[in-house]
Amino acid sequence: MVISTQNLTFNFGNQKVVNSLSLQVPQGSIYGFLGPNGAGKTTTIKLLLNLLKTDEGSISVFEKDLKSNRIEILSKIGSLIEQPAIYLHLTGRENLVNRAGLLQLSIRRVDEMLELVQLKQAANKKAGQYSLGMKQRLGIALALLSDPELLILDEPTNGLDPNGIIEIRELLINLTRQHGKTVFISSHLLSEIERMATHVGIINNGTMLFQGSIAELEALNQALLLIEVDNTVDAANLLKRHQYEVAQVTETLVGLPYHSKQQSGEVNTLLVNNGFRVYSIGKQQQDLETLFLSITKQA
């Protein structure tokens, strides 16, 4: 595990912002850390970076205790927290040069990063004049500058246009698949990260509601066989008499839990043989977003 926390707890005054959180982020994964606004995502990230003092519980990163190995661990992490931390009176390039100087990296790396996030044209423009998306890309360049093993990104696609989001997504996938890096990325939109995340943690009110691989999340998500038929109530009764479980009945549709193609065919035949007109029949997956909402609402 690259990040692993045990019963991590943090209070702001009397309010428990993070409540005995146990994160498990495997090596090489893109871990999507999801939750609505105010769920405790940024606070958790600040705890992971030792910006906030842990009230209870422990954090280990790269199998080492964060408190006692702070510098060693931080040297392998690149991070972007909330708004990117950029000196607005310096140019984009100067921001990177400053960081490279502090971390003793070569200037060549600065140009590589500018190229990577496509800020070469605007490199000598003051960062204060950058658009939100450009600032965000500069923030990502700063996070990637030291070629870190672990990237911790807090809502990095804020303010990016769809193209920018796709580029970042591809960059992150490439970093993990080709270079074995690990990415911990927070978002309040599942749709934004479901296409790249390998693992997901869903948090609300400081508590972890779900943690596991994308496949495990999908498994929670049962598909329905939706049948459009002329008389839905009679059709549902017929199906029930034949030991089928009916999940929903509306004026136009009957829904059964989906099991297999075989079963879909049998249901169709049964209905048609009993004189029903079947207009359409098909499998429908509940989208993950709905699932995400239903998970966060349960809490």
Added chain:
Amino acid sequence: MKAFLLSLRSEFFKTRKTLAFWCAILLPLLICMLMTIGFLTNAEKMASWPGELLWIRFVGNVLNVMGVLLLPMFTVFTAYSINNIEHRADTWKMLFTLPLPKFTVYSAKYVYALLLIFISLALFVLFTIGFANLLSVIKPGLRFNEYHMEFTLMQIYFKLFLSALGILSLQFLFSLLWKDFLKPMGIGFVGTISGIIMASAGWKYAYLFPYSHPMLALTNMLPRTKTPTQSRQLVINILTDDVYVSLAVAVVVFFAGYFILLKRSIK
């Protein structure tokens, strides 16, 4: 040590195009230049003066402007702007996620502010000497070249530097803790005014109040004399009580600031 020097270099890199840095250079240049222009326009009146008196007038005038009000306010401003660079860009969190010891980041910032004040005061010495000599070249009637007080000048400004350190530490801490402009600047301004009042009223415990140290340093050093001959006994005693208090406050508040920083959450 290497991390400290890198941090210090980074502080310079960040501020080299800002007023915080240029103020340290322009302030002595401007004041010394204006004083020189003043002397040039009044050159006839002073043509008969001996070199020593000319020097004391020139140095004294610059010190009166600088030492009393400007040095404390300049210190307040420097402490503010060094910290404000991070507040403004919301970069504290970035600084403290770098793989550098927190104490290094903190102390490099402090030392950089200290260096700016040192540089500014060193430039005062340099420009005073430079412009005084320039005056004697432009107007040979002004016989600055007949007297030398370079070493004394250095001692005076060194003492001023030490006397400003208490203020620096306090203001550095205020500016570190508060994001806004008004709180640290307001406290600095009120402190400076109270300091001037305490010192000029001759209150006997004024030496315990850091904001009155620059003024105390000057009044103790340059006793107001009625005749020019008396001023020959210009006694420079660098380590006086007020300087000790200033240094003690500086050291204590510097470390206290670090522990406060450790306890605080970084936003």
